[in-house]
Structures are given as structure tokens and as C-alpha cells.
Amino acid sequence: MSGLDAGASFAVEGSWPVLPAERTWGAKALFGISVSAAIATWCFLIGGYVGYYLPAGVGTIVMIAGSLVGILMIFLATVPVSTKYGIDSIASSKPQLGSRGSWISLFLLYTTVIGWNCLLLIFLGRAAAEILVALGIAGESARQPLVVAFAALAVLIVWWLLRGGPDTVRDTGPLIAIAVLALGVVILVLLITKVGWSTIADAKPAYASGDTALDVSTGFEVMVASVLSWWPYAGGMVRLCPSARTAKWPVIFGLGLPVGLVSIIGLLSALALPDSGGDPTTYLVDLGGVPVGVVALLFIVLSNVGTVMVGVYVTTVGLKQLPGLQRRVSWNGTTAITLAPVLLIILLIPNYFFDHIGTFLAFMGVLFAPMCGIQIVDYFLFRRQRLDVRALYLGGRGSGYHYWGGVNPAGVVGLLAGFVTYVYLLDPVSYVSHDPFKYVTASVPSAVVAAAVYAIVTVAAVRPAGRGGYLPGYEGARVPAAAAEGPTG
Amino acid sequence: MALPEELDQRLEQRLALVETPEYEGEQMDRRDYVSVLLLCALLPVALLVIANVIL
Numbered sequence: 001m002s003g004l005d006a007g008a009s010f011a012v013e014g015s016w017p018v019l020p021a022e023r024t025w026g027a028k029a030l031f032g033i034s035v036s037a038a039i040a041t042w043c044f045l046i047g048g049y050v051g052y053y054l055p056a057g058v059g060t061i062v063m064i065a066g067s068l069v070g071i072l073m074i075f076l077a078t079v080p081v082s083t084k085y086g087i088d089s090i091a092s093s094k095p096q097l098g099s100r101g102s103w104i105s106l107f108l109l110y111t112t113v114i115g116w117n118c119l120l121l122i123f124l125g126r127a128a129a130e131i132l133v134a135l136g137i138a139g140e141s142a143r144q145p146l147v148v149a150f151a152a153l154a155v156l157i158v159w160w161l162l163r164g165g166p167d168t169v170r171d172t173g174p175l176i177a178i179a180v181l182a183l184g185v186v187i188l189v190l191l192i193t194k195v196g197w198s199t200i201a202d203a204k205p206a207y208a209s210g211d212t213a214l215d216v217s218t219g220f221e222v223m224v225a226s227v228l229s230w231w232p233y234a235g236g237m238v239r240l241c242p243s244a245r246t247a248k249w250p251v252i253f254g255l256g257l258p259v260g261l262v263s264i265i266g267l268l269s270a271l272a273l274p275d276s277g278g279d280p281t282t283y284l285v286d287l288g289g290v291p292v293g294v295v296a297l298l299f300i301v302l303s304n305v306g307t308v309m310v311g312v313y314v315t316t317v318g319l320k321q322l323p324g325l326q327r328r329v330s331w332n333g334t335t336a337i338t339l340a341p342v343l344l345i346i347l348l349i350p351n352y353f354f355d356h357i358g359t360f361l362a363f364m365g366v367l368f369a370p371m372c373g374i375q376i377v378d379y380f381l382f383r384r385q386r387l388d389v390r391a392l393y394l395g396g397r398g399s400g401y402h403y404w405g406g407v408n409p410a411g412v413v414g415l416l417a418g419f420v421t422y423v424y425l426l427d428p429v430s431y432v433s434h435d436p437f438k439y440v441t442a443s444v445p446s447a448v449v450a451a452a453v454y455a456i457v458t459v460a461a462v463r464p465a466g467r468g469g470y471l472p473g474y475e476g477a478r479v480p481a482a483a484a485e486g487p488t489g
Numbered sequence: 490m491a492l493p494e495e496l497d498q499r500l501e502q503r504l505a506l507v508e509t510p511e512y513e514g515e516q517m518d519r520r521d522y523v524s525v526l527l528l529c530a531l532l533p534v535a536l537l538v539i540a541n542v543i544l
Contacts, residue, residue, distance in 0.1 A: 017504070019507065020512060064533075083515075086507070216541055245515060248525060256529075389508055393500060
């Protein structure tokens, strides 16, 4: 953090608002970091899942559409507010959920990123173990211990790389992105040349219902819900960007679209090799031979390290919302807290976790659509793009975002309404859907219902009670830091 | 680690700065939003229509 004074260091490494002069990520850096965060093994799994419902051509179109809609919701919910005030996603959710209610979004952030990081690191371990087995360095019997050992080693490497704060993420991100993109193309070429485009193009999806609209909507929803899990990442990243205009295209083309594009590899591989489910560690060496397979597996290792680094950075910034961590625990200590559960899961229950990750993450994902809905309606409609920054960080009584006991009932009820809507339309575990899912999908209506319920409760109860800082003439909380019940950020 | 009083003071100073418009990040104008909506809302709808027709 050279060049920054202590306050700036606290802001960039913690959750305080970052001033424009301290925002060091330009468009190129943000794009590189976004791409390196977006491109990871999970893209192959997402594409593989879409491959159960849609054939190659239509699946490609639908995944691109889904990634764009998903990133639109994330963009509107986080980018304008985070770039305006230099705040992360958790802080930006305080006006809607309340100073204490925002712990809901912190919980979502923590558990979601832990889940993704476990998945990515176990995949990393699988890829690294496959390299050693393919090269004849280790035997088949050593595969499982190697998976655990490499995944655990990667946890330590990520912690070590992040000692430098966000600068490390910025400096290594673009390099990883370039390597990842080049190797991604190699995998695609390998699939097409070895399996054959006509075989892939003619392959029938395993679980297609035969109902065109239903299959398209299911594939589309898989993509939208997956991209929505970028909600915690987006705010944490763009707060280090000097303007919304600078962040605009890097977020869309770096964080949203690449997920759709790289997932195409998973789609094609799932159609070409149905048993793979899109997981490239199962077929790369067989398909490309040892030299190509090993290089491609290295691609997985590299890209996953990049993604986990960004995830841990964003989670660490989010955890700094807790006063105890902001004031008493160092940056390195907080990154260790972020990584500790990941390491435990890898050491204790890697296979159990890996087998149930879909269920765990599905329930996390369905909450981000309603979250986006209430954030968009509150920021653009009720607050006219202006927040009381002081109230974001000093959340005591008298603060605009204290509401009732630190919780905004409109936000909580809105989230619940959106959650129920989503689960009714599409069960995220079984993927059983109800009408009108095939015409309206699930994420978008879930966000719309959450926004509508939030607006109704706000107009009917919150605003008339004089809570939330909505009333005309409200000029912001005048609570000094020392007198507040404790900075919430 | 800095003392809590020092942190309170630094946070106060920072919040005082952020509350002034000149310390806000540059925002997007209507044209920016339109371009984002065209790409991320209108194009996907067109793609979904095409997908339904092709399938």
C-alpha cells in the first residue's frame, strides 16, 4: 500500500469509502481482473448443466443472452452506487436492509464465496493431481490425497499472494486473464478437432423436455443465476475504479459476457462427452494427449488461483464491515479468517462438499436476484441516486439507515417475497418449474416482485414513519463517529 | 494498528470529504444507460426469440 496514508490504506483494504484519487484500477486493469475472476472451472460446469437441456447452437445463443441479463442486474444494482461513493456491495445494501440488516448480505457474501472457493480449489486439486498421474509421477492410488494436498497448498498460496492487498489482485489479474483466454481457445479447438463439430452440433441434450420454451428458459435461467452470484464481487471491484463510465464496459465484457462465452466450452464438452458433465479434468488428457492435456490442466490451476484471489479479497473487504475486524484484525489476519473455513472443508470433507455444492450454491444464488431488485428500486426511484454516506458508516440511533433496531423491514420482506417467487417458479435444487416459468424465467420476476414489495412497504410504512432518510429536508445523519453505537463499516 | 480514537478521527475526515460532490466518482449519463440497456436487455430478448425460432 505504498503511497497511501493510513486512512487511505484503511479504506482500500477495509470497507471505508475510497476517494477518487485512491482508486487505482483503470478500465484495462478492471477488465483484466474481471476476466480473470470470471473465467474459471465453474464456467465449464455451468455450460455442462445447460448442455443437459439445450443443443450446441441454441445453447450458445441462450447462454450469451443469460450472461448479459445477469450482468445487467448486477450492473444496475452495484456499479452506479459503488463507483459514485467508492463503497463495496455490502455497504451499498445498508440503505435497503438497514445498518444491521446488511449482515444478511454479509452472510450471503461469506457463505457464497466460501462455497465457490471450495469448489474452485478442489477442482484445482483435481487438475493438479491429474497432471501428476498423467505424467506418471504419481499412481492412481495417490490421486485423492493429492487432490487434498494441492487444494490446501493453493489456500496457502492465495493467502501469501494477497499479503500485498488489492494491488496484488490488480497486478496479477491481467496476466492470468491473458493466459486463461489463450488456453481456453486451445481447449475449444481441441474439442472441435478431436470430437468433430458435426458430432457436437448434432448431439441431443440428455434431459431436454421437448418443450422449446421450457428448455430455452431453463438454460437461460442457469446462466442468469450463475452470473448473479457476482453481486458481492462487482461492488468490491468497481469501488476501486474512478468512475462508472470507466467501469461500464469492463464489467459487462469482463465479468458478464466471458462467463457466457467460456461456458460454451462446457456446453460443447457436455454434448460431445456426456459423461464429463462439462468437467474438463475428466477428458483433457484423453482427448489431447499428455502434453496438451497437462498444459490445459495448468490453465485450470492458474485461472482458479486468480478467481479465488479476487473472491478472498472481496470477502475480506466485506468482513471489514464488522467493527471488530475493521479495528482489531490486520488485513492478513482477515484474509486468513476468510480462508480458514475453506481450508477446513478441503481437509475434512472435500468429497462430501463437492457432491453437494450444487444444492448449497443454488440456494445462495436465488437470493441475489431479489437483492438486485430492491437495490435498483431504492437507489434509482426512492433516493434519486443519492445516499447519506455518513449513515452508511455510522449506524447508531438517529442515523438514516438505522430504521428499527438497525433493520429495514421493507428490505427483509422484499427479499423474502423475491425468494418465494423464485422457488415457486423454479426449484433451484430439482429444477422442477411451475407456470409461468417457461415464459418469464425466474430471476427477473423474482427481482421485480422483490422490488415491488419493497416499494409498497416503503411507501406504506417506512416513509410515513420517518425512517430511512426518505423525507424531504433530510440532510443526513449528524452522528459523530465517536458517539455512534459503533461504525458499521 | 491505530487507536480507536485515531480511527474515529480518520473516518470523520473521510466522511466529510466523501459528502462533498467533488469527491464523488463520475457518474454515467442517460446515453450510457441507454447503451447498457440496448446491449444487456434488448439484445438478449432478440437472442431468445431467435433461439426459440431455431429450436
